[in-house]
Amino acid sequence: MMMKKNKYILTKAQETCQEALDLCNSCTIIKSIRSGKTLTILDYSLKKKYKSILWVTPFTVNIDGVREELKKWGIKLNITITTYNSLKKFKHNSYDLVVIDECHRITEDTYESLIEIKYSKLICMTGTYPTSREKTNILENKLKSLIVFTYTIDDAVRDHNVAPYKIQIIEKELSLKNTIEVKTKNYNFFTSELKSYAYISNKIDSEFSEKRKALLTFNMMRLLNTLPSTIDYIKNFIEINKDKRFLVFVATQEMAEKCSSYCYYGGKDDKYFKLFQEEKINHLVLVEKAATGITYENLDGCLLTNINSSSASVLQKIFRTVLFRPNYVADIKILINKNTRQRVWIDKALKDLEK
Numbered sequence: 001m002m003m004k005k006n007k008y009i010l011t012k013a014q015e016t017c018q019e020a021l022d023l024c025n026s027c028t029i030i031k032s033i034r035s036g037k038t039l040t041i042l043d044y045s046l047k048k049k050y051k052s053i054l055w056v057t058p059f060t061v062n063i064d065g066v067r068e069e070l071k072k073w074g075i076k077l078n079i080t081i082t083t084y085n086s087l088k089k090f091k092h093n094s095y096d097l098v099v100i101d102e103c104h105r106i107t108e109d110t111y112e113s114l115i116e117i118k119y120s121k122l123i124c125m126t127g128t129y130p131t132s133r134e135k136t137n138i139l140e141n142k143l144k145s146l147i148v149f150t151y152t153i154d155d156a157v158r159d160h161n162v163a164p165y166k167i168q169i170i171e172k173e174l175s176l177k178n179t180i181e182v183k184t185k186n187y188n189f190f191t192s193e194l195k196s197y198a199y200i201s202n203k204i205d206s207e208f209s210e211k212r213k214a215l216l217t218f219n220m221m222r223l224l225n226t227l228p229s230t231i232d233y234i235k236n237f238i239e240i241n242k243d244k245r246f247l248v249f250v251a252t253q254e255m256a257e258k259c260s261s262y263c264y265y266g267g268k269d270d271k272y273f274k275l276f277q278e279e280k281i282n283h284l285v286l287v288e289k290a291a292t293g294i295t296y297e298n299l300d301g302c303l304l305t306n307i308n309s310s311s312a313s314v315l316q317k318i319f320r321t322v323l324f325r326p327n328y329v330a331d332i333k334i335l336i337n338k339n340t341r342q343r344v345w346i347d348k349a350l351k352d353l354e355k
Contacts, residue, residue, distance in 0.1 A: 032156040033127035050096040091116035104312040165330035225251035301331030314349035
């Protein structure tokens, strides 16, 4: 049976990336979101005539994405696609190629499973390289995966491989209303967003223990990302923009449900995710699941409200919007709370983008 002829033409960046992959047997490629990473590796696998491939993705929904690419381009490969959490099931197996997709999500558990798998070549790929010491140590020192190719989002915009974008940071005031419930062993009371922020900010400033300071900062981040006034803002944003097609990124499942019935997260059925992909509804609220590694067509933009200092986390979300189409500019809005540490965090996350 003859293989269906592939109806695609690789971009210059994709060809250059494939050439770079020949440099070593353990490679990392940093290639802009929406610039065809998956097709690059699938086509490379065809050319190298790999007989067995293990492809590792973050979530089951990402498995569907890889399968759709295979079907779209008529590519036939002996490929097993799994998730990070299920990788341990493949210990002691042997493959010509192992692909670690979205490798900014790699963990120590991933590494422990990988060293039990035999492979001839390893390709780690991401649109945004991780900045955490733990993850870079796994990639660079433990897996000895060499960065052989880098292609930024702004490179892709210049080459017309992804859509141009505009980023607007919107600042809102912390509420003075007593809407935050505080529960302790001895008493419960309500306080305001402003007072809650001031309290935890003062605790961080006066704390000497770095471990305790990190925990307090995490608690502050969670507080700022889940405020009642943020939920109100999102609901209003959805109503005002009901004729536009957009994604909303939030911090928690509980928050997603409060913002809209049209939401999707781990453990929830994919009814609204499918309706959004079929363009039968105009907005979708996401937590983490489907926030990376998924192609969304005909978007107008997004609203990001889950703020941290990780460029990988932030960019992976907001650049879901940059799939190229003629005369389209992605409208990316980022909501932060005025006069809080969120400004420092988001500036750090966006620092490598061209101004």
